[in-house]
Amino acid sequence: MLPKDTLALGTTRSAIRELFEYGKKRKAEIGDDKVFDFSIGNPSIPAPECLKEAINDLLENEDAVLLHGYSSAQGDANVRKTIAEHLNSVHGTAFSADNIYMTCGAAASLCISLRAVLLKDEEVITFAPYFPEYKVFAEGQGGKLTVIPADTKSFQIDFDKLEAAINANTRAVIINSPNNPSGVVYSEDTIKKLAEILNAKSKEFNREIYLIADEPYRELVYDDSTVVPYVTKYYNNTIVCYSYSKSLSLPGERIGYIVVPDEVNDSKNVYASVCGAGRALGYVCAPTLFQHVVARCVDKTSDISVYKKNRDLLYNGLTELGYECVKPDGAFYLFTKALEDDAEAFCEKAKKHELLLVSGNGFGCPGYVRISYCVATETIENAMPAFKALAEEYGK
Amino acid sequence: MLPKDTLALGTTRSAIRELFEYGKKRKAEIGDDKVFDFSIGNPSIPAPECLKEAINDLLENEDAVLLHGYSSAQGDANVRKTIAEHLNSVHGTAFSADNIYMTCGAAASLCISLRAVLLKDEEVITFAPYFPEYKVFAEGQGGKLTVIPADTKSFQIDFDKLEAAINANTRAVIINSPNNPSGVVYSEDTIKKLAEILNAKSKEFNREIYLIADEPYRELVYDDSTVVPYVTKYYNNTIVCYSYSKSLSLPGERIGYIVVPDEVNDSKNVYASVCGAGRALGYVCAPTLFQHVVARCVDKTSDISVYKKNRDLLYNGLTELGYECVKPDGAFYLFTKALEDDAEAFCEKAKKHELLLVSGNGFGCPGYVRISYCVATETIENAMPAFKALAEEYGK
Numbered sequence: 040m041l042p043k044d045t046l047a048l049g050t051t052r053s054a055i056r057e058l059f060e061y062g063k064k065r066k067a068e069i070g071d072d073k074v075f076d077f078s079i080g081n082p083s084i085p086a087p088e089c090l091k092e093a094i095n096d097l098l099e100n101e102d103a104v105l106l107h108g109y110s111s112a113q114g115d116a117n118v119r120k121t122i123a124e125h126l127n128s129v130h131g132t133a134f135s136a137d138n139i140y141m142t143c144g145a146a147a148s149l150c151i152s153l154r155a156v157l158l159k160d161e162e163v164i165t166f167a168p169y170f171p172e173y174k175v176f177a178e179g180q181g182g183k184l185t186v187i188p189a190d191t192k193s194f195q196i197d198f199d200k201l202e203a204a205i206n207a208n209t210r211a212v213i214i215n216s217p218n219n220p221s222g223v224v225y226s227e228d229t230i231k232k233l234a235e236i237l238n239a240k241s242k243e244f245n246r247e248i249y250l251i252a253d254e255p256y257r258e259l260v261y262d263d264s265t266v267v268p269y270v271t272k273y274y275n276n277t278i279v280c281y282s283y284s285k286s287l288s289l290p291g292e293r294i295g296y297i298v299v300p301d302e303v304n305d306s307k308n309v310y311a312s313v314c315g316a317g318r319a320l321g322y323v324c325a326p327t328l329f330q331h332v333v334a335r336c337v338d339k340t341s342d343i344s345v346y347k348k349n350r351d352l353l354y355n356g357l358t359e360l361g362y363e364c365v366k367p368d369g370a371f372y373l374f375t376k377a378l379e380d381d382a383e384a385f386c387e388k389a390k391k392h393e394l395l396l397v398s399g400n401g402f403g404c405p406g407y408v409r410i411s412y413c414v415a416t417e418t419i420e421n422a423m424p425a426f427k428a429l430a431e432e433y434g435k
Numbered sequence: 436m437l438p439k440d441t442l443a444l445g446t447t448r449s450a451i452r453e454l455f456e457y458g459k460k461r462k463a464e465i466g467d468d469k470v471f472d473f474s475i476g477n478p479s480i481p482a483p484e485c486l487k488e489a490i491n492d493l494l495e496n497e498d499a500v501l502l503h504g505y506s507s508a509q510g511d512a513n514v515r516k517t518i519a520e521h522l523n524s525v526h527g528t529a530f531s532a533d534n535i536y537m538t539c540g541a542a543a544s545l546c547i548s549l550r551a552v553l554l555k556d557e558e559v560i561t562f563a564p565y566f567p568e569y570k571v572f573a574e575g576q577g578g579k580l581t582v583i584p585a586d587t588k589s590f591q592i593d594f595d596k597l598e599a600a601i602n603a604n605t606r607a608v609i610i611n612s613p614n615n616p617s618g619v620v621y622s623e624d625t626i627k628k629l630a631e632i633l634n635a636k637s638k639e640f641n642r643e644i645y646l647i648a649d650e651p652y653r654e655l656v657y658d659d660s661t662v663v664p665y666v667t668k669y670y671n672n673t674i675v676c677y678s679y680s681k682s683l684s685l686p687g688e689r690i691g692y693i694v695v696p697d698e699v700n701d702s703k704n705v706y707a708s709v710c711g712a713g714r715a716l717g718y719v720c721a722p723t724l725f726q727h728v729v730a731r732c733v734d735k736t737s738d739i740s741v742y743k744k745n746r747d748l749l750y751n752g753l754t755e756l757g758y759e760c761v762k763p764d765g766a767f768y769l770f771t772k773a774l775e776d777d778a779e780a781f782c783e784k785a786k787k788h789e790l791l792l793v794s795g796n797g798f799g800c801p802g803y804v805r806i807s808y809c810v811a812t813e814t815i816e817n818a819m820p821a822f823k824a825l826a827e828e829y830g831k
Contacts, residue, residue, distance in 0.1 A: 107486075293539065
């Protein structure tokens with residue numbers, strides 16, 4: 040007599056994780072360099088040097104009882120001030136420490152935000168292709184997830200479908216830009232149009248609809264011309280969920296934050312509800328050493344030039360071979376059309392060439408596959424003949 | 436239209452936290468050494484030296500991408516093996532890595548365990564005096580908390596009241612020994628009798644009743660004669676919730692674990708449900724650096740001799756002054772009878788003497804106050820005249 044939902048979540052393995060485990064087994068059989076594992080979205084470049092320096096300095100010079108002691112539930116006040124000021128200097132916002140709530144990473148940011156705003160059985164909307172755990176997080180907090188099918192022309196937003204989907208039970212909309220798995224960045228036009236619709240629908244239904252911006256990939260963009268709009272400037276009821284997992288290559292350390300801007304209606308109470316949600320879910324405070332570490336590295340990132348190089352190699356290489364690729368402006372994923380309608384079957388054929396690709400089905404976007412290019416550059420170079428052979432199998 | 440529960444949790448400040456903030460303000464007014472702040476249960480002694488050594492060694496010698504990368508959701512396999520073997524060597528248990536699930540500290544351990552076993556509106560029982568966040572954690576996971584009044588003779592368990600309280604809707608019982616706030620350790624007789632009742636009631640109602648042992652203070656005991664029974668050896672359906680916050684003085688780092696022993700009915704599924712609950716609550720994995728750190732310090736504790744010294748000073752001093760104190764065998768709290776029926780009024784009078792004590796009302800035990808002795812020894816020495824003056828006010 041265990042709860043059905045948690046038991047199911049604990050016994051069904053994610054397709055990505057299964058592929059990754061298969062890859063490990065296969066590498067042991069035929070050699071690491073013979074398997075081209077593009078399954079997992081785990082940073083492949085080390086944290087910047089400032090991280091180690093910050094830890095060493097904190098351990099040497101700060102009082103251990105304070106350093107490893109509880110911070111306030113919303114996070115250390117100075118850390119939050121540093122982050123607020125950094126955001127203000129980059130985005131021209133006007134945040135203070137009181138707008139920031141430190142979390143144990145993006146998943147915690149999302150769960151806490153959803154728990155803070157969702158009433159029982161309210162709806163959360165997101166856009167395919169989407170990170171499949173959104174369903175777990177929304178349902179885990181008592182809500183329901185509605186997925187708007189992908190606009191496979193631009194991988195921006197299908198606004199007609201969004202307008203049709205919003206109803207009197209919609210409480211939140213999650214966006215993820217730069218996007219996992221498409222690598223696409225939502226343009227300023229997209230964000231403006233989204234804000235316009237959400238404002239109109241909020242008025243129509245006389246209720247707050249929160250825009251939750253899940254932004255772990257914000258800093259991972261590769262061209263000077265690519266701008267990732269800061270969403271709080273376009274729509275008042277925006278909550279930003281951030282994580283340092285990708286920008287500082289420390290996904291295991293679980294450190295991120297939530298921004299509740301003053302522009303949110305009843306902002307103080309929304310922030311209070313975030314604090315309450317954190318408490319109800321057992322988050323006492325974000326890990327204290329890493330709170331101080333990210334504050335000291337607030338304007339740094341890992342050396343993302345490696346990802347840019349990988350992206351260019353992969354995108355150019357695959358396009359030349361006849362693959363139809365979505366142009367990835369950010370994150371470390373390339374989303375390409377499978378060479379047959381059934382993406383699962385295509386991934387099985389790719390496996391024969393030792394290429395481990397993830398079907399788009401799990402991301403709500405059938406017919407596509409995700410290729411994670413957070414790998415060694417040689418892996419991409421060495422994989423090209425296999426991609427060629429795979430294309431040839433389909434008569435390309 | 437925000438959720439009532441999270442909004443209330445975020446806007447009501449805990450009485451302890453308020454007293455602590457008052458203490459900070461008061462110290463600024465009259466000087467640090469003039470205020471005797473016994474409000475907060477925050478370790479006052481630094482982490483053992485092995486902690487810094489472990490961090491330095493990990494940063495120097497481990498690959499940063501792996502060290503700070505995601506671990507598996509249940510925690511690094513080697514870390515779990517190390518912890519299982521340590522528990523086996525100390526307690527004669529037979530755990531393997533597969534019985535251990537790493538968490539972000541005790542609050543996470545409790546929330547995840549409760550979420551993993553509670554069906555909607557099922558009951559959780561605990562015993563006064565109790566840590567007030569248990570109510571938040573139980574209700575946060577869809578359950579209800581029932582509190583068994585304290586046995587103020589021994590501060591063990593009032594078994595008659597427990598037997599009367601267990602019903603067909605009871606799913607879990609939380610115990611906390613060494614106890615916050617009483618400092619009492621449950622004897623082997625208490626654990627045996629508890630197991631006997633839970634077995635009989637499980638049979639009567641034909642359902643699992645899980646015993647959740649919340650044990651962050653396990654290592655904080657001060658006399659060779661004090662034994663803290665390892666609960667899984669006495670009752671099959673036991674889930675242990677542990678945190679290193681107190682034993683290694685790192686409450687801010689959020690690191691602990693859950694044990695689901697093989698003896699639990701349907702153990703594999705309970706463990707799976709724990710994994711699923713962790714996912715639903717947004718816990719991707721426990722912080723990776725500190726997973727490795729605690730594994731390297733697995734048999735160490737902070738220098739708890741300071742707490743023993745504090746306990747002896749405080750217990751002997753107050754007893755001599757005529758206070759009726761519960762003898763604390765562990766943790767770092769002393770629970771004493773207020774010198775009038777109204778503990779809140781007593782605490783207000785204590786404040787006039789610059790003594791910051793926490794009323795037992797919040798712990799479900801009116802008429803008592805908690806004194807946290809995780810403070811500098813001088814604070815206790817210097818506070819004694821104030822305790823004397825307070826007693827004299829009551830004609831002692």
